[in-house]
Amino acid sequence: MAEAKTTTAFEPWTDPNAVPYIEIRNVTKKFGEFVAVDNVSLNIYKQELFCLLGGSGCGKTTLLRMLAGFEEPTSGQIFIDGQDMAGIAPYRRPVNMMFQSYALFPHMTVEHNVAFGLKQDNVPKGEIADRVAKILELVKLGSFGKRKPHQLSGGQRQRVALARALVKQPKLLLLDEPLGALDKKLRESTQFELMKIQDQLGVTFVVVTHDQEEAMTLSSRIGVMNHGRIIQTGTPTEIYEFPNSRFVADFVGTVNMFPGRIVDEDNDYVRIGCDEAACTIFINHGVAAPPNAELWVAVRPEKIHLTREAPADARDNCVRGTVDGIAYMGDMSIYNVRLDSGKMIKVTQPNLIRHSEDTITWDDRVFLHWHASSGVVLTL
Amino acid sequence: MKQKSWFLRGALALGFAFLYLPILSLVVYSFNDNKLVTVWSKFSVKWYGVLLQDEPILSAAWLSLKIAFMNATLAVILGTLVALALARFGAFRGRALLSSLATAPLVMPEVITGLSLLLLFVAMEQFIGWPAGRGTLTIVIAHATFSMSYVAVIVQSRLTGMDVSIEEAALDLGAKPAKVFMVITLPIIAPALLSGWLLAFTLSLDDLVIASFVSGPGSTTLPMVIYSKVRLGLSPEINALATLLVGFVSIAVLGAGLLMARQERLRQRDVQMAIAGNK
Numbered sequence: 001m002a003e004a005k006t007t008t009a010f011e012p013w014t015d016p017n018a019v020p021y022i023e024i025r026n027v028t029k030k031f032g033e034f035v036a037v038d039n040v041s042l043n044i045y046k047q048e049l050f051c052l053l054g055g056s057g058c059g060k061t062t063l064l065r066m067l068a069g070f071e072e073p074t075s076g077q078i079f080i081d082g083q084d085m086a087g088i089a090p091y092r093r094p095v096n097m098m099f100q101s102y103a104l105f106p107h108m109t110v111e112h113n114v115a116f117g118l119k120q121d122n123v124p125k126g127e128i129a130d131r132v133a134k135i136l137e138l139v140k141l142g143s144f145g146k147r148k149p150h151q152l153s154g155g156q157r158q159r160v161a162l163a164r165a166l167v168k169q170p171k172l173l174l175l176d177e178p179l180g181a182l183d184k185k186l187r188e189s190t191q192f193e194l195m196k197i198q199d200q201l202g203v204t205f206v207v208v209t210h211d212q213e214e215a216m217t218l219s220s221r222i223g224v225m226n227h228g229r230i231i232q233t234g235t236p237t238e239i240y241e242f243p244n245s246r247f248v249a250d251f252v253g254t255v256n257m258f259p260g261r262i263v264d265e266d267n268d269y270v271r272i273g274c275d276e277a278a279c280t281i282f283i284n285h286g287v288a289a290p291p292n293a294e295l296w297v298a299v300r301p302e303k304i305h306l307t308r309e310a311p312a313d314a315r316d317n318c319v320r321g322t323v324d325g326i327a328y329m330g331d332m333s334i335y336n337v338r339l340d341s342g343k344m345i346k347v348t349q350p351n352l353i354r355h356s357e358d359t360i361t362w363d364d365r366v367f368l369h370w371h372a373s374s375g376v377v378l379t380l
Numbered sequence: 381m382k383q384k385s386w387f388l389r390g391a392l393a394l395g396f397a398f399l400y401l402p403i404l405s406l407v408v409y410s411f412n413d414n415k416l417v418t419v420w421s422k423f424s425v426k427w428y429g430v431l432l433q434d435e436p437i438l439s440a441a442w443l444s445l446k447i448a449f450m451n452a453t454l455a456v457i458l459g460t461l462v463a464l465a466l467a468r469f470g471a472f473r474g475r476a477l478l479s480s481l482a483t484a485p486l487v488m489p490e491v492i493t494g495l496s497l498l499l500l501f502v503a504m505e506q507f508i509g510w511p512a513g514r515g516t517l518t519i520v521i522a523h524a525t526f527s528m529s530y531v532a533v534i535v536q537s538r539l540t541g542m543d544v545s546i547e548e549a550a551l552d553l554g555a556k557p558a559k560v561f562m563v564i565t566l567p568i569i570a571p572a573l574l575s576g577w578l579l580a581f582t583l584s585l586d587d588l589v590i591a592s593f594v595s596g597p598g599s600t601t602l603p604m605v606i607y608s609k610v611r612l613g614l615s616p617e618i619n620a621l622a623t624l625l626v627g628f629v630s631i632a633v634l635g636a637g638l639l640m641a642r643q644e645r646l647r648q649r650d651v652q653m654a655i656a657g658n659k
Contacts, residue, residue: 070548090551103549107567117553151650168553 010220012045019082021046021204022067022172027076029062029228036062038228039076049198049205051215053252054225060208061100063225064174067206068097081171091120096170100177102161104149110136110160111145117168135167138197155186162194166201175207179214191217212252216240224248240300245380249298256304256345258297262289270377271316272297276343282316284372289379296378301346303374306335306360311369318369321345323362335360337368403626410619417614427620437605437621444602447516448584451523455580456573458524459531466532467539483533485526494593497522501594514596522594523584530583531576538572539565578636582629 012018020043029037037059044050052060065071066078069090078085080094096117105113111132118128136142139159149157158178165173178194179187195218198205209215215222216236223233224247232244243249246257258281260274265286272281274297281297289295305311311318324344325336328351335347345368360366409417413424431437462482466475485493501511501518511517546568550560566573588603595601606618 068548068552070551090548091554091556095552097549097552099545099549101543101545103543103545105546105550105564105568116550116555120554120559148650150647164549164553 010047012048013043013221018045020044021048021081022206023077023079024063025077025079027063027066027073027078029059029066029071030074035228037066037073040228040230042223042230042233044204044206046204047198047202048220049195049207049218051207051209051219051222052225053209053212053215053222055210055251058225059228060210060225061176064097064176064206064208067172068095068174069093094170095172095174096165096168097174098161098165098176098178100180102149102157104157104160104164106149108148109145110141110147110149110152113149113160114164114167117164121168131167135163138166138200139163139193155182155190158182158190162197166197166203169201170203172204172206175205177209177211178207179209179211187214194218216252222252224251226251241376243298243376243378246296246298246378247380249376249378254301254346255298256301258299259294260297261294262287262291265291269372272377276341277319277339278341279319280316281375282372283375283377287377289377293379297375298378299370299375301334301348302332304345304347304368304370306337306347306349307367307369308360308364310367317372317375318367319345321366321368323360323364323366326362337366339368406619407623407626410616410623412616412619415616417616417619427616428624430617431620431624434617436600437602437617440600440602440605443516443599444585447519447523447601448581450520451527451584452577452580454520454524455528455531456577459528459576459580460535460569460573462528462532463535463539467536468544482529485529486533488526490526490587490589493526494522494590497525497590498593514594515599518594518596519591519599519601522590523580523587526590527580527583530579531573534576534579535569535572538569542568 022042022044024040024042024044027037027040028035040059040063052063054060062071066073067080067085069085069088069092072086085093105116108116114132114135115128118131123131132145133142136145139162141156141159141163144152144156144160149160152160162178165175179190182190191214194205197203205218207215207218209218219236221233221235222239223230224239225231226247232239232248234242239248239252243252249255250257258272258274258277260272260277260281262270263273263280264271267286269285270283270287272283272295274281283297287295319339321337321339323335324338327334327336330351332348332350335349337345337347339345347368409420410427411423411425412420413426414421462478465472466479466482469475497518498514501514504510505512511521542565547560547564550564551557555563586603587601588607591601592604595604606621609615609618
């Protein structure tokens with residue numbers, strides 16, 4: 001299974017014959033009048049690392065808890081490995097979950113925490129000891145077995161929680177904001193560790209997160225959620241470069257949005273008039289949108305070039321503005337540029353040169369321009 | 381250190397005096413040789429000797445301890461069940477009713493509790509023949525009905541403060557609900573159960589009113605004996621008994637305090653260790 005990932009691209013969702021490991025069919029969950037999850041259908045395949053991404057209250061955690069069996073869907077069905085999960089208690093599901101709060105048993109040592117799940121399955125004592133030792137080694141906590149959870153740091157607790165969920169070798173591992181409580185450096189190293197572990201053990205992961213960066217680095221696919229619905233499902237690249245709506249474009253990464261109308265179109269191009277940009281936006285492919293409908297063009301900050309001189313071909317995709325503010329981030333700088341129409345635009349530029357006298361600075365008059373393939377037309 | 385003002389010192393002294401002077405005078409007079417409680421003659425421990433010879437008092441004390449023990453155990457079991465229902469079952473029909481009924485005995489005048497229980501016991505004896513007569517059993521039941529409320533309040537607050545996902549994690553790892561309760565929930569709320577047990581124990585030990593209503597012949601508790609003796613006139617023997625009780629309670633409280641302080645110190649050290657060992 002593992003070599004499938006290295007030799008050819010791992011994309012079971014593109015294969016019409018692939019059987020999904022998790023099938024969520026028209027699942028709705030209501031709490032009283034409040035609709036937490038609204039008619040969600042989703043297929044997740046074996047060995048995927050699927051991220052449910054969304055803001056707080058978007059229903060992502062409720063969906064996860066329905067997979068774990070802590071909530072029952074109000075309507076709809078969930079299949080795991082072909083089996084209908086309706087009415088099946090959490091302790092009978094082939095699923096383990098890592099909780100946001102880690103939920104370690106405070107009165108047990110690290111070893112006993114990790115061994116707990118195996119004891120419930122009546123695994124022989126010797127085997128329990130072996131498997132616990134092995135999994136603690138994997139999460140680099142080999143020498144911490146005798147400690148109690150409150151004697152551990154946040155990062156160590158997180159790894160205990162992971163080990164406890166992994167030691168039963170579940171077919172499906174659910175992770176609720178797994179890296180939420182860690183500082184930035186620790187998050188980054190843990191992200192890569194998680195991916196390595198997933199590669200080694202071949203487990204299917206479903207991760208819930210509100211952190212788009214986490215979702216981008218971890219996942220094979222992302223499902224962006226809002227108000228209980230899945231807005232878009234796709235690989236990180238698809239989500240970032242080809243968002244299907246203003247919500248997704250705005251939620252994942254930063255984006256500059258230009259409202260406008262089609263003024264000229266053909267099969268292989270479209271030209272959009274935009275009052276705020278004071279220029280026409282040219283896009284080098286056709287768009288399926290009714291003429292004269294209102295639409296939006298999204299342009300990512302890193303795809304905009306910033307120059308003092310006008311670019312050579314400056315009919316389309318070129319706006320003038322004044323630098324209003326600069327945020328220096330080290331590897332790059334974020335420019336806030338005020339267009340002549342008053343609209344603020346964000347542009348990021350890599351700091352390629354260590355020190356330069358001639359960098360663009362505050363109050364400079366600048367040209368902003370981007371390639372014909374950079375704009376994304378959104379109709380929603 | 382900054383010098384405290386005479387006002388604060390005075391307030392402190394007054395507060396201590398108000399709280400402890402009555403007990404102190406009781407302790408002092410328990411060592412009085414004179415037969416009259418209010419007249420000091422000379423130091424003596426003779427009333428302690430008299431006390432240890434006093435069969436009715438000793439048997440009443442033993443009965444009170446037995447009742448307190450049984451009551452505390454029963455109250456912890458019932459109170460924990462109520463607390464579980466209130467803290468874990470979410471919304472259910474009659475939740476508000478259960479919640480207010482469970483806490484009603486906390487504010488109910490003892491006379492009313494005692495009287496109503498007496499009426500109930502009498503009626504039950506007439507209709508189903510149980511409990512046959514009044515005695516130790518009825519006192520235990522009566523005490524448990526009001527002290528379980530205290531336990532319920534204590535345990536409920538502990539359950540509410542506990543992270544529910546700990547129980548969910550145990551379920552998720554394959555433990556059935558009953559097992560989760562025994563292996564995970566109980567150990568975590570054990571301190572609350574212990575303090576509930578101790579509270580129920582002391583509540584039962586010093587209850588006079590309710591016990592007077594529901595006791596029968598031959599089941600006289602210590603507070604009832606003390607009360608009836610005092611009505612006949614103050615006796616230095618009671619002073620000696622009270623001093624022993626105060627000493628007993630003080631040692632218990634002090635011991636519990638020291639134990640808790642030690643645990644807190646250990647925990648602090650563990651936290652320091654975790655921070656130091658964190659790379």
